[in-house]
Amino acid sequence: MFHRLTSSREVLLSGAIAVLLALVATRFPSFVAPSNLADVFNDTSPLILLAIGQMIVILTKCIDLSVAANLALTGMVTAMINVAYPGVPVAVILLVAISLGTLMGMLNGLLVWKRTIPPIVVTLGTMTIFRGIIFLISDGKWVNSHEMSNAFKAFPRAEILGLPTLSWVAILTVIAFSVVLTRTTLGRAFYAVGGNPHAATYTGLEVGRTQFWAFTISGALAGLTGYLWVSRYAVAYVDIAGGFELDVVAACVIGGISIAGGIGTVGGAVLGALFLGVIKNALPVVNISPFWQLAISGAAIIIAVAVNARASRTKGRIILKSAEHAA
Template identity: 75%
Template sequence: MIAHILKSRETILLAAILALLAIIAARFPAFVAPSNLINVFNDTSTLILLALGQMVVILTRCIDLSVAANLALTGMVVAMLNTVAPGVPIVAILGLAVALGTLMGAVNGLLVWKLEIPPIVVTLGTMTIYRGIIFLISDGKWINAHEMSAGFKDFPRAVVLGLPVLSWIAIAAVLAFVVLLGRTPPGRAFYAVGGNPRAAVYTGIDVGRTQFLAFVLSGALAGLTGYLWVSRFAVAYVDIAGGFELQVVAACVIGGVSIAGGIGSVGGALLGALFLGVINNALPVVNISPFWQLAISGSAIIVAVAFNARASRSKGRVILKSAEHTA
């Protein structure tokens, strides 16, 4: 039992994060101060939210490359609404953001489910469409801090029990997904569809409907993150979160979520996001250009996929050897 825990992806990743923090602290002790670690977690909260949604999609053997565009479009819509109607309650804005994100996720899911278009093609297409819609509705203009109401900007920054609201939302989402994937029929269906779609059909699971639900969840979280992102940074524009979908996929893959589907955990996705969050926050501290973030994320994806593939091959050999002995 203890040996299994020590060899698990989550334990290895946690050890890597602690080792990384130790290396950084050796030269910059202030980086591991509690106040700064809280800031690092808060900065990573948006990545955590998107990684949770992406994880569910990947579990079903799909991928959602439109999450960052979904975030950007939702953020622009709620920012524009705030400029013309600053009195709209935050609860209503949150509801609109989630609803709009859910709608965009449902579009992806329906195209994959009903038209059987490959998910990567669907989400590449909708990613471009959503970015284009942002330009059309905003005329390419920015919405800046002075155009947003104080309540709109202050909500994710408000501190409750020592943590910003944004961090509490990420924590709540993690707990909700632990329950969803571990205690509910839809959660078990995500794993079943990704693990063996044909067997899932024989057990009465609708593969297309399950994949549709995964895209809906991913879209809802992307919509929520759209408001949180725009309000926290107090700016909305066409290219907001450009390329962020790569970091979202990287967080999942680094956390042990298999691109082949059916394998992954909430803890792994969380640690994968935190690993990237620590790296991204540490780069400026050690005087490395932030433009290296994308290169690091891409490299991490390749290494993690190779690691997963090697682990899968090893398991396959063990099964074959067992069969030979029994024969």
């Protein structure tokens, strides 16, 4: 029982987060105050949303490097709509954001499915295209806080039961996709396609179609996050969330989602995001430049991939040993 607990990525990651918080608290006790931890969770909510979408894509043996560009383009479009038509209800803005993000995700999915282009090539290309479109529609200009309506900016900040709406969106998304991945046919298909594509094909699953839906979900979550990001920070510009795709991939890999596909949980992705979120918020507190976050994220990816690869080899040896004993 103890070995099973200590070998669980979620348990180990939870322990690492607790140790990290304890170390910071030795110098700054107020960092672990409930109100501050709630702020850390709220700051990490956009990363959690994108990590869940990325996790689903990675489960199917793919990767989506365009999520941050999708977020940026959706955020710019919703900001420009708000400036041009300040009276448009937030519900309509949310619908536009999710729809636009979904379309961009579908584009990625179709290129991977129908044209059989490697996912990393597709999403590198669309990432550049999306950033270029932002420049074209905005003419390189920013949309600033004073140009946005109060209702547009208020939605992610509005508190419900003591937590901002942004945090509640992340919590509800975590619950929803935990159910989708564990209780639905589509969720099981994501694992089957990533775990063994050939076997999945024999059981009647179409690998390309399943990957298409994974990219579609990732795009929808990126679109939703685009509006939430721009409205929360009250600014939109070409390079918004630049490089954020690295944090998203890092959160997934740290959370135990295998880049080989078929392995991972929503809980792992959330814990991976929270681990990075705690680091990001703790660095300024302990007088370390936030620019180190990129280096830490990159190092975390390498270490996590190495750990995952070693775990896979260990499992393989155990299976072989079992087979030898059975013979």
